Amino acid sequence: MKLKDFKLETFFAKYEFNVKHLMCASDCESFTVGDLLKLEDIAEIHLKNHWLGYTESLGHPDLRKEIAKLYDKVSYDDILVFSGAEEGIFVFMNVFLNKGDHVIVQFPAYQSLFEVAHSIGCEVTKWQMHDDNNWELDIDFLKESIKKNTKCIILNLPHSPTGYITSKKTFKEIVKIAEENNIFIFSDEVYRFLEFDEEDRLPTMCDVYDQSVSLGVMSKSFGLAGLRIGWIASKNHHVLKQLSSFKNYTTICSSAPSEFFSILALRNKDIILKRNLKIIQDNLKLLDEFFTKFEKYIKWVRPKAGSVAFPRLLIDKDVEMFCLNLLEKKGVLLMPSTNFDYGTSHFRIGFGRKNMPDALYHLEDYIKDQF
Ligand SMILES: Cc1ncc(COP(=O)(O)O)c(C=O)c1O
Incomplete structure (x- = not known):
């Protein structure tokens, strides 16, 4: 069995841990070991004894x-x-x-x-x-x-x-x-x-x-x-x-x-999910405003769940070039749809992380420079 290159994971391996503003992560904001141990009083003692x-x-x-x-x-x-x-x-x-x-x-x-x-x-x-x-x-x-x-x-x-x-x-x-x-x-x-x-x-x-x-x-x-x-x-x-x-x-x-x-x-789980949904809802409010402002250039189908969406560039520009240029100019990483073998216009955006507003600020800056 021979597997083809996993495009999205290869792209992440190259950029994920060295970009200033990661804006296409698929997951929600993580926790530290300390955060998790605080969830229950005796968790730390149990951890120390864990085989x-x-x-x-x-x-x-x-x-x-x-x-x-x-x-x-x-x-x-x-x-x-x-x-x-x-x-x-x-x-x-x-x-x-x-x-x-x-x-x-x-x-x-x-x-x-x-x-x-x-x-x-x-x-x-x-x-x-x-x-x-x-x-x-x-x-x-x-x-x-x-x-x-x-x-x-x-x-x-x-x-x-x-x-x-x-x-x-x-x-x-x-x-x-x-x-x-x-x-x-x-x-x-x-x-x-x-x-x-x-x-x-x-x-x-x-x-x-x-x-x-x-x-x-x-x-x-x-x-x-x-x-x-x-x-x-x-x-x-x-x-x-x-x-x-x-x-x-x-x-x-x-x-x-x-x-x-x-x-x-x-x-x-209830505490964790509530915290993650709050980050998502706060970020979505900002994204709604952003995409309304730039609706001439980007199509936004509002997601119904999760921490990712797949907007489409409405301008005549290859999305991979758009993303790489954005990365070079502003240090913001979006995931081009070419990594999904899904045309040359869409990009994945992630909104489960606390730093999304900062990344969005730089994305907006870039869009304003471009159009
Ligand atoms: C839809 C979907 N399924 C499965 C996975 C794999 O998840 P994990 O990396 O936690 O193994 C991913 C990761 O991005 C995903 O997006």
Whole structure:
């Protein structure tokens, strides 16, 4: 199996840690170890006594119990812990897909959601989303794309990089179509709990459809990417068993301190999510003003969830040149859509970090200079 270069991650590796104003991060503001330890009085003592041997390969039972509480109908034995969401994607695709299988992937997408399938030799149909109709998923396209060998629909809701969430009605329709055609669903839900209006929160796929897995992670909504803790939840224990068997060839088990901090964070999830949503809402107010001011030059489809959006340049300029020039002149990093193989006009903007207002100030300066 040969994997193509992961464009977005390569771009980040080059710039992420040496730019002045990172404005395209996909996650929420993180925390220090000290911040997390303050969440519970005896956390520090427990940390000092935490054993640093190998951990249980399925994930620490307490961690799996805390993760299960994020779902309505899931129990801890429906959970398998991974090293980040990325390992969950890689392992699932390798276990579940074979050369010649057909998959349908919501697009644009985080590259591994289609690239791993592609590398295995699967036929990949991109379920294209467009900002002209507010990124709405076209159900007829899904129906028409199904073939005899369609094995899996790969969803990402709330969606990255657009911040789109489908309606509950459309969500149900997707599940119905999958069920009728005996198609499995891989549901990337790493931005769940960051819906700006709680009413928009979709059911988690593994609660409503047994032929599915739901992917979660500590990185995005919880802002704890450095822990590298992700998980797959599923009622399908046959698939879970295969995933855990494959994991013995990747990471075997998780980092013990990361499991400790993830348990602590999840026990206090309401505090963490409230803090992160407040940063997002404050930043969004500024972005709304900004994009209204510059609506002649940039199209803004307001996201409904998450900490990223995907605006479009309305001017005749290649977005990669625009981003690199912005970086050179003002030290602000945006992510051009060329890293998503999605044309030359969009860019990903991140608004989960506390320093976004400062970055926006410099972006505005740049736009004023240009136009
Ligand atoms: C939609 C989506 N899924 C999965 C991942 C991988 O998450 P992690 O880096 O925490 O493994 C990302 C990371 O950006 C993502 O945007």
